[in-house]
Amino acid sequence: MDRLVDLHMHSTASDGTLTPGEVVAMAREEGLAAIALTDHDTTAGLPEAIAAGRRLGVEVVPGIEISAKRERGTLHIVGLFIDPEDGRLEERCQALQAERGRRNERIVSRxxxxxxxxxxxxxxxxSGGGVIGRPHFAAVMVEKGYVATREEAFDRWLAKGQPAYFPKALLDPAESIAMIHDAGGVAVCAHPSQLRCAGEHELEGAIAELRHHGLDAIETQWSTATAEEMALTERVAGRQGLLRSGGSDFHGGNKPDIRMGVARGQIRVTADVLEALRRAARPRART
Known part of the structure; x- marks a missing residue:
């Protein structure tokens, strides 16, 4: 039987509801051989996750998810096999978190x-002491009776275009990819359907531009993907010479329909995907 992995998930270090250690413990229960913890704009959860992985026999790939600029849709770039102690990466994360802090103050005021x-x-x-994001505002709004559900909080107030929405600070795609490479990592375009491309030709153009900036891989399996979208992305990856990655984008209770390792039942990321990404990261690893 193939060993399964999940290379995209979140903890209380950003907008997940399980601590990094709890994420690893669940991964063991689910029978996963390896996971990547990819919290938003922070590596704060990695030491706890890595320690838990050593204790429980689950490999933890150090990762991060960075939001990058895009005129239409949303562009998230996951970094895998990063050095969690890289000083420059930490400085950039702290700057992004400072910008998030200012954004959060504006949301409170609005x-x-x-x-x-x-x-x-x-x-x-x-937030459990982690990076504050809109899901945490939604949770407070539900608790205080302003809305019935977190989904209503986003649909009526917090989503893009709604009254309490404020854009967060974003890096250029090239800067995001360089930031990951500088930390020894592999740069992966996450959940490509969120790029909101109109068809295969447009998606390939967007991915080709990211490839020009050094993109290493693309998720060909992700939580909202249909079979058709995964097949399309496989074709684009092949033509662009990109490695494949994939993961559930697990958030715990903040995305209750997403199960670690399988998402909604449609993904199955095997260990050979992880090994190809590992080989790509090695040449950039510091000595």
């Missing part, structure tokens, strides 16, 4: 103006 008073302390309490 919700208060809209008659839904919340405090940063309340939101921080939902």
């Amino acid at each position: 919700l208060c103006e809209l008659g839904m008073p919340v405090t940063l302390d309340e939101v921080r309490g939902k």
